[in-house]
Amino acid sequence: MNWEKLLSLKRFGDTNKRLRKEQDETRLGFEVDYDRVIFSAEFRSLQDKTQVIPLSQTDFVHTRLTHSLEVSVVARSLGRKVGLRLLEKYPHLQSIHGYQANDFGAIVASAALAHDIGNPPFGHSGEKAIGEFFKTGEGKKYKDQLSAKEYQDLCDFEGNANGFKIVTENREGRQGGLRLSYATLGAFMKYPKESLPKKPSKHIADKKYGFFQSEKEAFLDVANELGLISRSDTDVSFSRHPLAFLVEAADDICYTIIDFEDGINLGLIQEEYALEYLINLVKETINTKKYNQLSNTQDRVSYLRALAINTLINEAVDIFIANEEAILKDEFQMALLDKSKYEAQINDIIKISVDNVYQSTEVIDKEISGYQVLNTLLKVYTDAVNNSYDQNPTNYDKLIVKSLPESVIVNEDSLYLRLLRLCNYVSLLSDSKAIMVYKKINGLSFNI
Structure with a gap:
């Protein structure tokens, strides 16, 4: 894979190539993607969909909509930081093609904003x-x-595949769905394969599937335009778009830390656990004097949450850059945070949330x-x-x-x-x- 193709601005129905250096800097194509997701009816419905705690009247609890907005914010930071590092490594992307660090942030933020749009x-x-x-x-x-394969689509009904259907499906008067750029669609596709065959595999892209048979042609169009690597001679299965790893990391960071925060604010998890389980993530950045001045649980946990998210953002960026060449060759087969030095702490936090919140x-x-x-x-x-x-x-x-x-x-x-x-x-x-x-x-x- 190469970044020139992976950063495609093409949209469904385009007959001419869209060049980055010809874009209007006040309204970039990748930023238009974000706007189109935000204004879609499917995205608005997330305001009344459960994230973890159902139909709660408390201000503490996240819906799918607030979760998606938060994930997009984290994703934007991840994308921008990675973009800066990639432009240093591949200066021609900027000098010849005109790409900027913020383009990477806009792509990842848009894909992250839509990542739950197909969830029931x-x-x-x-x-x-x-x-x-x-x-x-x-x-x-x-x-x-x-x-x-049609029956398997239904038996393993998958929110990611349903999301791809929503953002790409042709309807009368709405050809190409939301008509997002192919770069954003690529970053959106965390599981670029069909529902069958279900093979035991350690490759992160095989964990689920990413499109229904009804969107097979649309998927192939996007995969081929972006130059994703085919992983099967008989079935439809491709490598991930590299930026999909950042979308996944943003989601992982948010549900790990913020669901933990929700559990504490709701009294389902003891506040003492916040410092005990987050300390290894925040010990290098915490201002102990400031922390001790905070007078209530919500403010203390909010402070720790912000520091923890920042730590994991920087960690995910470092892991991505260190493995960027392997990712481009489809030789990196795990989620970014699975390679984190904080993996044990992350797993401890998730276990507490599972035991006390999810169950x-x-x-x-x-x-x-x-x-x-x-x-x-x-x-x-x-x-x-x-x-x-x-x-x-x-x-x-x-x-x-x-x-x-x-x-x-x-x-x-x-x-x-x-x-x-x-x-x-x-x-x-x-x-x-x-x-x-x-x-x-x-x-x-x-x-x-």
Whole structure:
């Protein structure tokens, strides 16, 4: 891989090459990507989607939207710092092509902003609930009518693949989805492979998959334009775009440190753990006098959080630069922070969060309810749409189909596309909207 191709400004439908040195410096193409994500309806719905703690009324807790904004801020810093180092190593990128350090920051920030845009309601349990509907629930009846890869897309419904669908899918009047630059799309694709084959592998890019069969051609277009390395002669699997490692690092830093902070502020984790587990991250930068002057838990933990994030940003940048050539050859096979000297401390913090936050009663109750809500919606919608397509709908089916928005195309000849569109529709519901629709379907929303 080479950076000239990896930094492509191309967008879906372009017929002429976009050159960096010809860009308007007041509104760069990579910065336009950020704006398009921010103003999308799919991004706005994240304001009412669970990050970890569900439907909480406290100001402490992060939603998917606040998490995504924070990840994008960390990602921007990572990208800019890496950009400065890369331009020193490859000065022609700046002198000949016109790239600036901030371009790297804008690409990584935009991809990070969109990284959760495809996640269903109710956190990661939402993905599992959709998958279980097809794997073990009512949706299993469709298995024999789908190809193996189509069925696997549904059984392992993946927020990353759904996100790629959202940002690239052609719709009437909206060709190319959000029409993001290919560089940003590349950085967005943390798992550049299809759902099958599922191979045991230590390569970080094989952990999940990154696109549905419906977006296969769009994915190949992006991968080939960027010059990603093909990793299979028979199936679609490519190397990561190098900047995807920075998007992943930004996400890892935020959920490690900020979920820990949330747990402390909610009283699920003792405040004493904050200093005990963060001290090795902040001991070189902490101002003990300032820390001791802070009068409340929220301010003390906020101070430690800021220092810890800064430490991990610098650590991730150093690891990336030290391994940049291996990354370009697809010879670096782990997340950046897995190679960190702070790996033990990071794992300790994550374990505390898992035990005290992710497995708290409130979170488990949310996941139980989420399974029931999503299972009900999928059964009702898939039955109604497929009965209508087969021309034997009940009156109830007709009402359900009429309740769907016009953007949900229900008359696709492909069963796979009908099912995937319904999964996509359900995934875009906020937590509250999903519950509201569930109540309506179950006759619980009447005001008598």
